[in-house]
Amino acid sequence: MAVSAHGDPQPPDRLRLIGEEELIDLSIGCTVLAGGGGGDPRVGLMMGLHAIRQNGPVRLIELDDLNDDDLIVPGGMIGAPTVMVEKIPNGNESRLICEVLSKRLGSPIAALMPLEMGGLNGVLPVAWSATVGLPMIDGDLMGRAFPELQMCTPHLYGIPAWPGVVVDERAQSLLLEPMDNVWFEKLARNAVSTLGGCACAGIYPMTAKVARVPLIAGTVSAAVRIGAVIRGASDDPFKALDNEVELYPLVTGKVVDVERRTAGGFVRGSAVIEGIEHDRGRLVRIEFQNENLVALEDGEALATVPDIITLLDRHTARGIVTEQIRYGQRVVIAAFKSPIQWRSPEGLAVVGPRAFGYDIDYVPVEERHARVS
């Protein structure tokens, strides 16, 4: 790789630059954290590598590196991940997002950040930051990926998603100023459907001071570490991964059925995994709306949102996003603990099983399952 931040003089405990190597690690790590959603990272990885080669590595900063009044714009793609793999951004989306929001808010943008630790949505903000020459915050607003825009931590604290902007690859923009974040989701989702199924967005613009409360800090560098661990694991990547982030394996199996439909700006569907090896005889069903929502066995929940449910490749431990699930894949369905913010009653009201229509109580994954042995 021509450009890498590896080896730069920096304290070993803090990642300060995202170069090509770190971006590759990030693309792997956030696919694990995404819970199947946030889009396949490949397009974003290509765009990010290109942007870094052109403009150099992206500075990864913390809120303390900014002044209180500095404006931060979280962003990513919204819509159906099945569409994102073939409806490619033009590369200038971040310029247009910054232009519209900075004009509307009368202030320059100081930093970008990922909306979520999704597959694509974890890496795309790196491409965006490199393109506009801004640093990126080490953190996000979900600590994983979720399908709807009110499912962001600022929503729990009454922080508005607007003024927010949706832009597409034709350089069209919609500046939305609705009455609440649920309306924001409705209007943005519908606009995205009209635009062809996915589009880019800059939402929840916040000053650094406001962002202090909702920010889930450190998730970008955590995802980079996870990616590095998976890439570097010599024998058992699952064991290595568990050393980095608590991993609760639900079942090891083969995908025997997958059903998927793209509608209304989402991909919805389910996959059935038949146990293999020590799990022979078991049958587990995953249901998803962009992200995996529940893992069910014999009608009982093995894990539910907000805990992270990810299909990991049986051999490499790399995450498989929902639009890439295919018949015959050998996988480990793994669960990870949800960020603490989502485990409160307020958090569960927004992203718990009932928020997605499941009449199931949330039970933290660590109370149901043992970690990888």
Next chain:
Amino acid sequence: MAVSAHGDPQPPDRLRLIGEEELIDLSIGCTVLAGGGGGDPRVGLMMGLHAIRQNGPVRLIELDDLNDDDLIVPGGMIGAPTVMVEKIPNGNESRLICEVLSKRLGSPIAALMPLEMGGLNGVLPVAWSATVGLPMIDGDLMGRAFPELQMCTPHLYGIPAWPGVVVDERAQSLLLEPMDNVWFEKLARNAVSTLGGCACAGIYPMTAKVARVPLIAGTVSAAVRIGAVIRGASDDPFKALDNEVELYPLVTGKVVDVERRTAGGFVRGSAVIEGIEHDRGRLVRIEFQNENLVALEDGEALATVPDIITLLDRHTARGIVTEQIRYGQRVVIAAFKSPIQWRSPEGLAVVGPRAFGYDIDYVPVEERHARVS
């Protein structure tokens, strides 16, 4: 009436103020010109009367009364007229429209104007002008009503509909900056569907200089005169109306069937009129998309867009909008000559029969029919 501009010192050939009397006349006149669309004027009339009582009559101006750089915002409701009758604006829409557009364009708004001479959309801009204390231009961008937003004269001259804003009664706003006017229509229509079927919009913002080319001038005062003639006619309102505007009666009859559905931000459907009096034995079918598009008899077109096809009450000659057509109504289906702008090849490409999916050549109504005798 408490406030009226009648009797104010002014040249007799130019209407300079819209007070309560003029607004009532306008509501009648533009329902005739609307071709069945633009919404039932009742809500707009109530809002306009209220605003005029609070803030005084609205100044009706011409482009020459403005400086070249003065900014004009055309506006109205968009969506399905069937919804407009029950989803009432909050009265502050024009404030929000002016605020968003004036902030975006960095210039105060000098005047408002109607987007179209629709039923509701002819009178609502009077309420808006009175509310924000701005004058209103005597003219519009259709010279009648049409269902889609690219069906405005500026579109013929490459003038963009954007930046345009859609606002609703919850004070939500969407500022749209698409790549062309057809995309504007798609995005706005979809937003309107999401907002519940109708919403208010300010679009095609133009300086007075730019507006000179596309403006269809004098249509507001013409509609006021038409309304006054209909209201004042002592015996034959059709004859009186024909003296004011060339009227081509297609058939006199009774509504024997009406089919109407509200979907995708439009009302679409048809009505069948069975001839009475001298037209006994005839059967004429009207098809509409918000506005009446074609009048058909034995599979042949009696009249088509862009000529104006309006159902007039058999006794009062008042216009009946498409969402108010009911079984048993006695009507005269009347046609009026389209504004000249729409009769060019460029105009017909946008609003001719083929633009609405009819494989019919446009024949000017005066070549098919005689005027009222």
